[in-house]
Amino acid sequence: MKAELISIGTELLLGQVVDTNGAYLASRLGSLGIEVCYKSTVGDIEIEIEHALRQAFSRSEFIITIGGLGPTEDDLTKKVMARALGKSLVLDEEILHKIKSNFTSQGLSMPAANIKQAFIPQDTRVLKNSVGTAPGLIMREGKTIIVALPGPPWELRRIFEDQVVPFIEKEYPPKNLMVTKVLKTCGLKESEVDEKIKDIMTGQTPLEAIEKPLSVDKALTGQTNPSIGLLAHPTGIDIRITVRGSDKSKLKQMIAGVESEIGHRLGQYIFGVDDQTLEQVVGFLLYMNKLTISVAESCTGGLVSHKLTNIPGSSNYYKGSVVAYSDQIKKRSLGVDKKNLDEFGAVSEQVAKQMARGVRKACKADLGLAITGIAGPTGGTHERPVGLVYIALAAGRKVKVKEHKFNGPREVIKEKAATAALDMLRRYLLK
Amino acid sequence: MKAELISIGTELLLGQVVDTNGAYLASRLGSLGIEVCYKSTVGDIEIEIEHALRQAFSRSEFIITIGGLGPTEDDLTKKVMARALGKSLVLDEEILHKIKSNFTSQGLSMPAANIKQAFIPQDTRVLKNSVGTAPGLIMREGKTIIVALPGPPWELRRIFEDQVVPFIEKEYPPKNLMVTKVLKTCGLKESEVDEKIKDIMTGQTPLEAIEKPLSVDKALTGQTNPSIGLLAHPTGIDIRITVRGSDKSKLKQMIAGVESEIGHRLGQYIFGVDDQTLEQVVGFLLYMNKLTISVAESCTGGLVSHKLTNIPGSSNYYKGSVVAYSDQIKKRSLGVDKKNLDEFGAVSEQVAKQMARGVRKACKADLGLAITGIAGPTGGTHERPVGLVYIALAAGRKVKVKEHKFNGPREVIKEKAATAALDMLRRYLLK
Numbered sequence: 001m002k003a004e005l006i007s008i009g010t011e012l013l014l015g016q017v018v019d020t021n022g023a024y025l026a027s028r029l030g031s032l033g034i035e036v037c038y039k040s041t042v043g044d045i046e047i048e049i050e051h052a053l054r055q056a057f058s059r060s061e062f063i064i065t066i067g068g069l070g071p072t073e074d075d076l077t078k079k080v081m082a083r084a085l086g087k088s089l090v091l092d093e094e095i096l097h098k099i100k101s102n103f104t105s106q107g108l109s110m111p112a113a114n115i116k117q118a119f120i121p122q123d124t125r126v127l128k129n130s131v132g133t134a135p136g137l138i139m140r141e142g143k144t145i146i147v148a149l150p151g152p153p154w155e156l157r158r159i160f161e162d163q164v165v166p167f168i169e170k171e172y173p174p175k176n177l178m179v180t181k182v183l184k185t186c187g188l189k190e191s192e193v194d195e196k197i198k199d200i201m202t203g204q205t206p207l208e209a210i211e212k213p214l215s216v217d218k219a220l221t222g223q224t225n226p227s228i229g230l231l232a233h234p235t236g237i238d239i240r241i242t243v244r245g246s247d248k249s250k251l252k253q254m255i256a257g258v259e260s261e262i263g264h265r266l267g268q269y270i271f272g273v274d275d276q277t278l279e280q281v282v283g284f285l286l287y288m289n290k291l292t293i294s295v296a297e298s299c300t301g302g303l304v305s306h307k308l309t310n311i312p313g314s315s316n317y318y319k320g321s322v323v324a325y326s327d328q329i330k331k332r333s334l335g336v337d338k339k340n341l342d343e344f345g346a347v348s349e350q351v352a353k354q355m356a357r358g359v360r361k362a363c364k365a366d367l368g369l370a371i372t373g374i375a376g377p378t379g380g381t382h383e384r385p386v387g388l389v390y391i392a393l394a395a396g397r398k399v400k401v402k403e404h405k406f407n408g409p410r411e412v413i414k415e416k417a418a419t420a421a422l423d424m425l426r427r428y429l430l431k
Numbered sequence: 432m433k434a435e436l437i438s439i440g441t442e443l444l445l446g447q448v449v450d451t452n453g454a455y456l457a458s459r460l461g462s463l464g465i466e467v468c469y470k471s472t473v474g475d476i477e478i479e480i481e482h483a484l485r486q487a488f489s490r491s492e493f494i495i496t497i498g499g500l501g502p503t504e505d506d507l508t509k510k511v512m513a514r515a516l517g518k519s520l521v522l523d524e525e526i527l528h529k530i531k532s533n534f535t536s537q538g539l540s541m542p543a544a545n546i547k548q549a550f551i552p553q554d555t556r557v558l559k560n561s562v563g564t565a566p567g568l569i570m571r572e573g574k575t576i577i578v579a580l581p582g583p584p585w586e587l588r589r590i591f592e593d594q595v596v597p598f599i600e601k602e603y604p605p606k607n608l609m610v611t612k613v614l615k616t617c618g619l620k621e622s623e624v625d626e627k628i629k630d631i632m633t634g635q636t637p638l639e640a641i642e643k644p645l646s647v648d649k650a651l652t653g654q655t656n657p658s659i660g661l662l663a664h665p666t667g668i669d670i671r672i673t674v675r676g677s678d679k680s681k682l683k684q685m686i687a688g689v690e691s692e693i694g695h696r697l698g699q700y701i702f703g704v705d706d707q708t709l710e711q712v713v714g715f716l717l718y719m720n721k722l723t724i725s726v727a728e729s730c731t732g733g734l735v736s737h738k739l740t741n742i743p744g745s746s747n748y749y750k751g752s753v754v755a756y757s758d759q760i761k762k763r764s765l766g767v768d769k770k771n772l773d774e775f776g777a778v779s780e781q782v783a784k785q786m787a788r789g790v791r792k793a794c795k796a797d798l799g800l801a802i803t804g805i806a807g808p809t810g811g812t813h814e815r816p817v818g819l820v821y822i823a824l825a826a827g828r829k830v831k832v833k834e835h836k837f838n839g840p841r842e843v844i845k846e847k848a849a850t851a852a853l854d855m856l857r858r859y860l861l862k
Contacts (some may be wrong), residue, residue, distance in 0.1 A: 009662075010660055010671075010673075011660065011662045011669075011671065012454070012457075012458055013467050013468075013470065013672070014457055014458055014461050014469075014611060014673075015453070015454035015456065015457035015458025015459070015461065016454070016457055016458065016613060016662060016669065016671060017454065017662060018449055018450070018451050019449070019450065019453075019454075022446070022450075022472075023443070023446035023447070023448065023449045023450070024446055025446065026443075026444055026445055026446035027445055027447065028446070029447025030445050030446065036444050037444075038471070039443075039444065039471065039472040040469070040470065040471055041453075041470040044660060056564070060850070068620065068660055070661075070663070071621070071622050071625060072621065072622075072625045072632075073625070073632045074627060074632075074660045074661065094661075108564070111622040111623070111625070111626045112626075113486045113622050113625045152663060152665075154665075154839060154840060156841065180445060182447060190501065190502070191502050191503075191544050191545055192502065192542070193504045194502060194504070194542070194544045195542045195543075197545060198503075198504060198544065201503075201505075203442065229441055229442065229475060229505045230440045230503050230505065231440075231447060231448060232501070232583060232586075234583075237588050238442075238447065240441075240442065240445070241440075242445075242448060245438070251809040287617060287826060295754075297733075297736075300737075300740075301736055301737055301740025301741070301745075301749075302728075302733035302734065302736030302739075302754065303733065303737045303741060304750060305728075305732055305733030305736075305737075305754045306527065306731075306732055306733040306734045306736075306737045308732070308733075309731075309733060309756070309806075309845075310841070310845070311730025312807070312808050312809070312841055314732075314756075315756050315757075315810075318732075318756055319756055319757045319759070320753065320754050320755050320756045320757055320760040320764075321733060321752075321753070321754035321763070321857075322751065322752070322753055322754075323726075323733065323736045323740075323751050323752035323753075323754070324751050325740070325745075325746050325749055325751050326746075326748060326750045326751055326794070328750070328794070328795060329750060329751040329793070329794055332793065333751075333753070333764060333793060344506070357675070358525045359485050362764060363757070363759070363760055364759060365769075375740075376743070377743050378743065378744070379746075388791040407562075407587060409585060410741070410743055411741055412585065414737075414740075414741070421845055
C-alpha cells in the first residue's frame with residue numbers, strides 16, 4: 001500500500017520552519033508496516049492544496065495531511081478538503097462546546113476566530129484533541145483514507161498515537177512488514193564506519209560499485225535484504241539496518257544477526273539503538289551504578305547540563321553544574337588556582353582537571369565532569385586554535401583528561417564537545 | 432521561474448532525520464527572487480531518484496538536489512544523474528588530489544571509499560567543498576539548470592553561499608521579487624495575535640471567511656498583497672509579512688507600512704525580526720547597556736545558559752551560571768536559606784529571589800536571573816503542579832519575581848521557562 005504525506009503551510013516552503021512532523025509520521029508509519037512513498041509540501045494556497053490532494057487521491061491509498069487546521073485566516077485545509085471531496089462544511093456542536101470550555105476553564109472567553117475550528121466536512125470522523133483546540137479528521141473517498149492532523153507537533157503526536165494508530169492497526173493488519181533498527185555510534189567518521197562494515201553493506205568495493213553497477217533487481221529495488229545505510233551527524237554516525245518480509249520473528253532474527261556482526265566490529269563505539277540518546281544511556285548507567293554526577297562547563301556553556309536534565313528522573317543522579325565563563329568563577333566556585341590560570345591558561349589540561357575536581361567537591365557528587373575549550377569564532381591563537389577542548393573526569397581521587405580538536409561553527413563545536421564529554425563519562429561507567 | 436528541491440535519502444522517508452536543508456534553501460532562494468514551488472523527498476533507490484529527476488526536468492527550470500554525494504554505498508546521486516542526462520562518469524584528478532590532501536593533512540591516508548567522490552558526470556561545473564570531501568555540481572540540460580549539493584548542513588550552506596548564490600545572481604537577475612519579513616513575538620497565544628491583527632490580515636471576520644469564500648483571484652493566488660501569515664511555536668508566534676512586485680524600494684515601503692501598524696498594536700510583545708533569537712536580542716541589549724549577567728537555573732537545567740552562550744561574543748556580558756538541581760547546591764553555592772527551603776519549598780517566590788541574589792553575588796555580575804520550577808513529568812503536587820515556575824531577576828538591591836504556569840511535556844516546559852526568563856530580562860533592559 002502506498003502512503004503519502006502532504007505538509008501544508010507557506011512557512012515550510014519559505015523555509016521559516018523545519019518540518020519535524022513529516023519525519024515523525026514516516027517513522028511511525030514504517031513501524032506499522034505502511035511505507036511512505038511520497039512526501040510533498042504545499043503553501044497555504046487553496047488551489048495548490050487542492051492540486052496536491054487530487055494528485056494524492058490518484059496515486060495513494062492512505063493520505064495524511066499535516067497542518068492548516070488552526071483558527072486563523074491562513075488555515076485552509078478543511079475548506080479545500082470539503083471542496084475536493086464534494087462535501088459541505090457543517091458545525092459540530094460537540095467540538096464547539098469543547099473549544100469553548102478549553103477557554104472558560106482558563107478564565108478566558110473564546111476568541112471569535114476559534115469558532116472556525118468547529119466546522120468540519122460532512123460524514124467525517126472527528127479525532128478529539130485533548131492537548132489543543134484543533135481536532136483531527138478521518139475521511140474516506142472510495143478505497144482511499146484521508147487523515148487530517150493539526151500542525152503543532154505535540155498535538156499531532158498525541159492524536160496520532162491515541163486515535164490514528166488503533167485505527168490503522170484495525171484497518172490495515174500488516175502483511176508486508178518492514179523492520180528497522182538503528183545502531184548509534186560516536187567517535188568514528190563516516191568513512192571509518194564504512195571501511196569497517198562495507199562488505200556487510202554490499203559485498204562490493206567502492207571502485208567496483210562505480211564500474212559495475214548493481215545487478216538488475218538490486219538496482220530496481222535499490223536495496224538488498226537486509227539493507228544497511230549510514231547517516232552522518234556532526235556528533236556521530238547512525239547505522240540503519242532494514243529488513244523486509246512477512247514473518248515478524250524471522251525479521252527480528254535477521255536484524256539480530258546483522259546487529260551482532262556490526263557490534264562485534266565496532267564494539268564500544270556503538271552507544272545505543274534507535275532513538276536512544278547519549279544522555280539517556282549515560283543517565284541509565286549512572287542510575288544503575290548508583291553514582292551522582294556534577295558538571296563544570298566552560299566552552300559548552302550549559303549544554304551538557306541541559307542534555308542531562310532533559311531526561312525525566314535525572315534529579316536522581318544529577319546534582320548540579322557550574323557554568324564558568326569568567327576566570328573569577330573558575331577560581332571562586334571551582335577552586336581553580338590563579339597560578340594554573342596564569343601559567344597554562346584557562347584552556348589547558350591543568351585547569352580542566354581542577355575544574356572537574358572542584359565541581360565534584362562543590363556539588364558533593366561522586367563524579368565531576370569538566371569541559372574547557374575555545375568555541376570560537378574568535379578567541380583562537382596559533383597554539384590554542386578554535387576547537388581545542390580539554391575534557392576531564394574526576395572520580396574519587398583520580399582525574400583523567402583528554403585533548404580534542406574539533407572543527408565547525410560555534411554551535412557545532414559546542415555539540416561535539418558536549419558529545420565527547422558524555423561519551424567519556426559513558427566509557428568510564430561501562431568499565 | 433519554477434524552482435524545485437529534491438531531497439535524497441532513505442533516512443528522510445523513514446523519519447530518522449529531519450530535513451533542515453530544505454528549509455534553508457527555500458528561504459535563501461526566496462530572498463533571491465526564486466520561488467520554490469515543489470519540494471519532494473525520495474529514498475536512496477536508483478529508480479526513484481531517476482523518476483524524481485525526470486519529473487523535475489519536465490516541470491521546473493531550476494532544480495537543486497540535496498544529498499547522496501558521500502563516499503558510501505548508498506550515495507547514488509551522481510550515478511543516477513549521469514544516467515538521466517545521458518552522460519558518463521569521469522574521474523576528476525583535481526578533486527581526487529583535494530580529497531587525498533584533506534586526509535594527509537590530518538596525518539591519515541584516504542580510505543578507498545572516498546575515491547568515489549572524485550567521479551563526476553561529464554561537462555559539469557564542480558563546486559569546491561572547502562569544509563568537507565564531497566564537491567557539489569552544476570549541470571545544464573537545455574534551459575534547465577541542475578545543482579547538486581552535499582547533505583551535511585554546513586557543507587551545503589558554505590557551498591551554496593560562496594558559489595551557488597553568485598551563479599544565481601548572474602544567471603537569473605531578479606524580475607518578480609518577493610520580500611518577506613517576520614516579526615517575532617513572545618508572550619501571546621496564536622488566537623490573541625490573530626484577534627489583534629486579523630483585520631490587517633484579510634479584512635474578514637472568521638465566520639465571513641467560512642461562509643463567503645475569498646474572491647476568485649484571491650482564491651486562485653491564495654494571497655493578498657501584502658499577505659500576512661501566523662506561525663505558532665511553543666514559545667511564541669511569528670508573524671510573516673510577504674509582498675510581491677518588481678520595485679524593490681516600493682516593496683520595502685509596503686513592508687514598513689504593515690510592520691509599523693502591527694508594531695503599534697503589539698508593542699513590546701514583538702522582540703525581533705526574521706531569524707533573530709531572543710538570546711541575540713538580550714545579548715545585544717546587555718552589551719549596549721554595559722551590563723553583565725549571571726544565571727541560577729533549577730528546572731531549566733542549563734538551557735538558559737546554553738542559549739546565552741550560543742551567541743558569539745557572549746563572554747563580553749555573560750559571567751557564568753549555577754545549575755542547582757539539589758537543595759545542597761542551592762544552599763552552598765547560591766546562599767539559599769535552609770529556612771526558606773523548609774518553609775516554602777524549592778519551588779517558591781522566596782527561593783527564586785534568593786537564587787537570583789545569590790548567583791549575582793557568586794559571579795560578581797550586575798544582574799542575576801533565576802528560574803525554579805517543576806519540569807515534570809513527575810514531582811508535581813496539587814498545590815505545586817507540573818509546569819509551575821518562578822522566575823526572578825536581581826538588579827542592584829532590587830529583586831522582581833513572577834509566577835508562571837506552563838503546560839506540555841518536560842522539554843517544552845524547559846523551553847517555555849527559558850523563553851520567559853530571557854523575556855523578563857529583555858523587558859528589564861528595554862526600560
